[in-house]
Structure formats: C-alpha cells, structure tokens
Amino acid sequence: MSESTAPLGETLDSILARLAKLESAAGIKSGTPAPAASASSSSASSSSSSSHPAVAAYDKYLEEKLGPFVAACDDLGDRTKVLGEAVSEAWRAQGAFLAVAVKCKKPSDQTALGPFFKPYQAAMAKVNPGRDDWEFHEKTIKESFGILQWIMMPSKPKDYILEMIGACDFWSNKIRIKYKKTEPKQIAWCDALKGLLNGLAEYVKGFHLAGVAYDMTGKGGDLPSDAPAAAAPAAAKPKPKAPAAAGGAGGLLAELAKKKSGDSAATGLKKVTKDQQTWRKEFSGGDANPPPAPKPKPKPAAASKFGASKKPLGPPxxxxxxxxxxxxxxxxxxxxxxxxxxxxxxxxxxxxxxxxxxxxxxxxxxxxxxxxxxxxxxxxxxxxxxxxxxxxxxxxxxxxxxxxxxxxxxxxxxxxxxxxxxxxxxxxxxxxxxxxxxxxxxxxxxxxxxxxxKAIPEQFQHKLDVESGSISSDISDLYSH
Missing domain, CATH: 2.160.20.70 (Pectate Lyase C-like)
Incomplete structure (x- = not known):
C-alpha cells in the first residue's frame, strides 16, 4: 500500500473493528440458549447407551452397507430403484425382529417365527424377474431374500449365509461379465450388493454365531404374535444454506475489506490484453488453446479362424x-x-x-x-x-x-x-x-x-393357425433322418 493511501487503510480498519463490536454486542443481546437441543442430545445418548449391543451393531451395519446399495439402485434407474426399496424394507424388518428377539426368550417351536417372515414376503413380492435387460438384477435380488432365513438356523447361521451368497453370485457375475467394460455403475451395483451380503455374514458371526441371540436371563417373555413395525430410514440431513450477503454499509465495508486483503472475487484472475480480445483486430490468437486433436480410433482386433480374438489372453x-x-x-x-x-x-x-x-x-x-x-x-x-x-x-x-x-x-x-x-x-x-x-x-x-x-435341431418350421391364433412348431425336415 502506498503512503498516500495509508491513512485511508487505517480508517477502514478502525471502522471494521467498530462494526464487529456492534454486531457481537447485538448477537449477545438477541441470542438465547437452546436447552431443548441439549435435552434432545442427552436423551438420544441415554437411549443409545441402553440399547442391546447386537441391535446397535445391526443399526450401524445398515447405515454403512444398506445406504450405499440403495444409492447404487437409484443411480441405475426406476427398475433397480424398486429393488433397493424392497431390500431396504426386508432388511429393516429383520432389524425390528432382532430388536424384539434380544428381549424375549428363545421359542420352543420355530413356527413362532412365521409372522416375522411376512414383511420379507411382502418385499419379495415386489421383485418379479422378466425377460429383459434387468432379468439378472431381479434374479440376484430374488436369491438374496433367502439369506434372511438365517434366523431359522439353530446353529452356524453364517455358513448358511455364505452358501446363499454363492447363489447370488451366480447371477451377479453375469451382470459383471455383461457390463465389465461398458458401464461402471453396473459393477458398482454388484459391489454394493456384495458388501451388503458380506456385511450381514460378518455381523451374524460377531453377534449370532450359534443362532439368534435371544434373552438368556430367563426374564424375557414370549415372542409377539405380530411382527413389529420396521424403523423408517433416517432422513437425509438438509444442506446448510449459504449466509446471505449483508446489505447497506455493512455489505459495502465487507467487500472493501476483501479487496484490501486480496480475497475478492477478482483475486487470481489474469489480465486480458488487447491482442487477446477476440473482438479486436489486434487479436493474434497466440494464447488461445487450439482444439484437441481427434484421437485415432482403435483398430478392431483381427478374428482368428474360429472366431476368437488374436489379442493375447490375460494371466491364467x-x-x-x-x-x-x-x-x-x-x-x-x-x-x-x-x-x-x-x-x-x-x-x-x-x-x-x-x-x-x-x-x-x-x-x-x-x-x-x-x-x-x-x-x-x-x-x-x-x-x-x-x-x-x-x-x-x-x-x-x-x-x-x-x-x-x-x-x-x-x-x-x-x-x-x-x-x-x-x-x-x-x-x-x-x-x-x-x-x-x-x-x-x-x-x-x-x-x-x-x-x-445325433444332431441337436437348430432349425424349426412354424405354422400359424389363423382361426385359433396359435403357432405350431415342428423340427425341420433336415433332422428327420
């Protein structure tokens, strides 16, 4: 700053300091304590500390694994969004069952678990595999619902879960092969589902190694005859709004302070000279970025006699x-x-x-x-x-x-x-x-x-019956001998 403008800078600093004191004083007078927030926080902390470890761990598992899977379903479109909703309903219904089970004694008859499977069945009814591009996705989810039956296993439920994960992999691997090099979102969907299923196996290993962890103190009651309502997914936190710019003299002084400190909207911008302004005749184009050269298209791999690519295979x-x-x-x-x-x-x-x-x-x-x-x-x-x-x-x-x-x-x-x-x-x-x-x-x-x-027929003869609207199919005469 030059000597001629130094007094102006000192005056500006003094005004900004006084304004800061006035705003601070106004905030103290108008501000009020928020005991409700503290009470709410204390209540939540108390509730969390009193929950059963298995229930708390399941809630944490849903937060870490279910959320990413539902988000991956939403990224792929409406068809998979339905799958995410169905899985979310079923998995949260299981959480509601576990929250009840840890407070009840172990049932003597497994038929007592029947009502708790109704939410699974309702969610599964939303998944109806069709013969289209989403067939493998829907079959994968259909298989995954079987994993929730681990609560029926009297021992080693983790082994049952791992076996069912293999059945899901059979269909999800088809998705991986189909979209391996074309759609990363499809692979991300498979990875998110695998994380959800493997996470359940690890959770069961940690808290239900020998079966569902019922109340073993002898003080628990019987399981209820109706399935409890599942907890709704936590709502997304709203993003904080950017503070509005102050108007009047305060806003003006704030902008002056930014300019004085060098932290303004124009900070870091490069000065444009006449020879760089495209509308002037002096424009030379020296600093203009040339358009990127088109990338050469890769040549398709040559096919061998038997249709396989000559491109070398990967490591065995x-x-x-x-x-x-x-x-x-x-x-x-x-x-x-x-x-x-x-x-x-x-x-x-x-x-x-x-x-x-x-x-x-x-x-x-x-x-x-x-x-x-x-x-x-x-x-x-x-x-x-x-x-x-x-x-x-x-x-x-x-x-x-x-x-x-x-x-x-x-x-x-x-x-x-x-x-x-x-x-x-x-x-x-x-x-x-x-x-x-x-x-x-x-x-x-x-x-x-x-x-x-014998040759397996690959050619058929089809005939339309106009009156009945049906089609009859017979093997071609080529295979009659």
Missing part, C-alpha cells in the same frame, strides 16, 4: 473362493498346465466351477459339484463327473463337453459348435436347453457300448 487364474464356494478357472491354454490338462479336485457337492475365456484347454473336473459354467471359451474340452444342477455353455466356439456321471440339464446359449458326450447312466435323463446356437451334436453309448451321434 486357478483359485478357489471361500465366499461363494466357487472354483475360478480363467485364461487357461494348452501351454499353461502340464500335459495340457488342468484338473479341478472338487471336495464338496456345494462347490461350483466357473470357466472363463480359455482357449485350446482341457479342464478335468473330478468329484460331484453343484454347477459348471463355461463362458467365452474356444476349442476347449470340459470333462466332469456328476453335476447336481446343470452344465451351462455361453458364447463358446468349437466346444466339447463330456459327462462321466449324471447331469440333469445342459444349457447351450450363443455357442457355435458343441459336441456333448453323455454316459450311459445319464443319457436318458439329461435334457438340453438351447438358444441362438448352431452345430450342436450329442453322442452316447448304446446297449453294445458303441457310441451313437
């Missing part, structure tokens, strides 16, 4: 996931294993095997397993013993599948070239479900042990 993966009871086999080839064969030793019928993006590989699954999913594989061989549920092939090329034991169902979807070998034990039991696939054949042994082979 072979691991077992405890959560979900699943074997993961990815990016395997004939060169990644001794003798070109990868053996999966299944030790529990609850295990699933997920095979993804393998080329020229042979995967041998030993032992009885729950299900086998083969996704985006090329020229690979999959051998398995007994499969309890189904073997599913998706997006495959030139695949071979052999069932040495029993498999009730084989699903083939978007696969070109699939040869299935069935054992004599399962040949008359296995059913095939196919869609958008071609060059499918099945081979089985006859009574003499000689293998026969």
């Amino acid at each position: 993966v072979f691991q077992f996931q405890d959560q979900g009871m699943k074997w993961i086999v990815e990016n395997q080839t004939a060169d990644t294993n001794p003798n070109g064969v990868l053996t999966v030793e299944v030790t529990d019928p609850k295990h699933q095997v997920y095979i993804y993006k393998c080329e020229n590989a042979t995967i041998d699954i030993k032992g009885k397993c729950k299900a086998v999913v083969v996704d985006t594989c090329t020229k690979s061989n999959v051998l398995c013993d007994t499969c309890i549920s189904a073997v599913e092939l998706v997006n495959g090329k030139r695949m071979k599948v052999q069932v040495r034991g029993v498999c009730p169902s084989i699903a083939i979807d978007k696969t070109d070239g699939c040869l299935t070998y069935l054992s004599a034990e399962t040949a008359s039991l296995t059913t095939f479900v196919t869609s958008k696939s071609s060059e499918m054949n099945v081979s089985w042994p006859d009574a003499n042990g000689d293998y026969k082979e």
Whole structure:
C-alpha cells in the first residue's frame, strides 16, 4: 500500500473493528440458549447407551452397507430403484425382529417365527424377474431374500449365509461379465450388493454365531404374535444454506475489506490484453488453446479362424473362493498346465466351477459339484463327473463337453459348435436347453457300448393357425433322418 493511501487503510480498519463490536454486542443481546437441543442430545445418548449391543451393531451395519446399495439402485434407474426399496424394507424388518428377539426368550417351536417372515414376503413380492435387460438384477435380488432365513438356523447361521451368497453370485457375475467394460455403475451395483451380503455374514458371526441371540436371563417373555413395525430410514440431513450477503454499509465495508486483503472475487484472475480480445483486430490468437486433436480410433482386433480374438489372453487364474464356494478357472491354454490338462479336485457337492475365456484347454473336473459354467471359451474340452444342477455353455466356439456321471440339464446359449458326450447312466435323463446356437451334436453309448451321434435341431418350421391364433412348431425336415 502506498503512503498516500495509508491513512485511508487505517480508517477502514478502525471502522471494521467498530462494526464487529456492534454486531457481537447485538448477537449477545438477541441470542438465547437452546436447552431443548441439549435435552434432545442427552436423551438420544441415554437411549443409545441402553440399547442391546447386537441391535446397535445391526443399526450401524445398515447405515454403512444398506445406504450405499440403495444409492447404487437409484443411480441405475426406476427398475433397480424398486429393488433397493424392497431390500431396504426386508432388511429393516429383520432389524425390528432382532430388536424384539434380544428381549424375549428363545421359542420352543420355530413356527413362532412365521409372522416375522411376512414383511420379507411382502418385499419379495415386489421383485418379479422378466425377460429383459434387468432379468439378472431381479434374479440376484430374488436369491438374496433367502439369506434372511438365517434366523431359522439353530446353529452356524453364517455358513448358511455364505452358501446363499454363492447363489447370488451366480447371477451377479453375469451382470459383471455383461457390463465389465461398458458401464461402471453396473459393477458398482454388484459391489454394493456384495458388501451388503458380506456385511450381514460378518455381523451374524460377531453377534449370532450359534443362532439368534435371544434373552438368556430367563426374564424375557414370549415372542409377539405380530411382527413389529420396521424403523423408517433416517432422513437425509438438509444442506446448510449459504449466509446471505449483508446489505447497506455493512455489505459495502465487507467487500472493501476483501479487496484490501486480496480475497475478492477478482483475486487470481489474469489480465486480458488487447491482442487477446477476440473482438479486436489486434487479436493474434497466440494464447488461445487450439482444439484437441481427434484421437485415432482403435483398430478392431483381427478374428482368428474360429472366431476368437488374436489379442493375447490375460494371466491364467486357478483359485478357489471361500465366499461363494466357487472354483475360478480363467485364461487357461494348452501351454499353461502340464500335459495340457488342468484338473479341478472338487471336495464338496456345494462347490461350483466357473470357466472363463480359455482357449485350446482341457479342464478335468473330478468329484460331484453343484454347477459348471463355461463362458467365452474356444476349442476347449470340459470333462466332469456328476453335476447336481446343470452344465451351462455361453458364447463358446468349437466346444466339447463330456459327462462321466449324471447331469440333469445342459444349457447351450450363443455357442457355435458343441459336441456333448453323455454316459450311459445319464443319457436318458439329461435334457438340453438351447438358444441362438448352431452345430450342436450329442453322442452316447448304446446297449453294445458303441457310441451313437445325433444332431441337436437348430432349425424349426412354424405354422400359424389363423382361426385359433396359435403357432405350431415342428423340427425341420433336415433332422428327420
């Protein structure tokens, strides 16, 4: 500040100091204490300290895990918003049950829990999977409602929850594969749901390890005949409004103070010279930012003879996931294993095997397993013993599948070239479900042990009956011999 303006600065400082004293004095006179807030805070603290640890922990779990999942549902649109509301209702209803259970004695008959399942059933009724882009989302949520039945488990409810999480993963993994590189919000939705389910498993492990924590003091009463009302979700806190600018002399002096201190709206702005003003003839354009050069479009990966991309596979993966009871086999080839064969030793019928993006590989699954999913594989061989549920092939090329034991169902979807070998034990039991696939054949042994082979129809003849409005479908004549 120059010597000529120094007196003005001192006068301004004096005026601002006096104004601050006046405002402070006015605030003291007009301000009043707020005993209600203190009482409310004290009451809330007292209530929190008197709550059961299991109930308080469940409320904290909902705050940390349920909120992010509901927000992820809202981000995806109206269809998933309904799913978030249904899950919120069911999970909060379970919280209401746990709050009652810790004050009541353990029921002698599990039928006493029947009324507490009505809120779950009402929430589940809102989820109706359809045949569209949201089918996998709705099926995932439908499976997740089964997790809430852990309160019926007399012991080790966490193990039951982990098993059910595996069933949810079966559908959510389809979402991950479909949107892995295109929509991060879809992956975030799957992650939020997985966090919600895993969080419940950890909560149950900490507070209900041997079943629901009922009142063991002998002072608790019986469970009520009606389910208690669930607590409503906490309302979002309103954002504080920005203080309005003071008017009159006070506002003027405040702005003068900002300018004096250098903290004004114009602070940090660069001075624009004449040669930088686009409307002047002196404009040279020297400081103007040139438009960004267009990025070259990536060339599509060349396709091989069998339709697989020549782009190299990622690192091979072979691991077992405890959560979900699943074997993961990815990016395997004939060169990644001794003798070109990868053996999966299944030790529990609850295990699933997920095979993804393998080329020229042979995967041998030993032992009885729950299900086998083969996704985006090329020229690979999959051998398995007994499969309890189904073997599913998706997006495959030139695949071979052999069932040495029993498999009730084989699903083939978007696969070109699939040869299935069935054992004599399962040949008359296995059913095939196919869609958008071609060059499918099945081979089985006859009574003499000689293998026969038959093509699975991929072409059909459809005829419309105008009077009845129905369509009749028959296999094409190509498969009549």
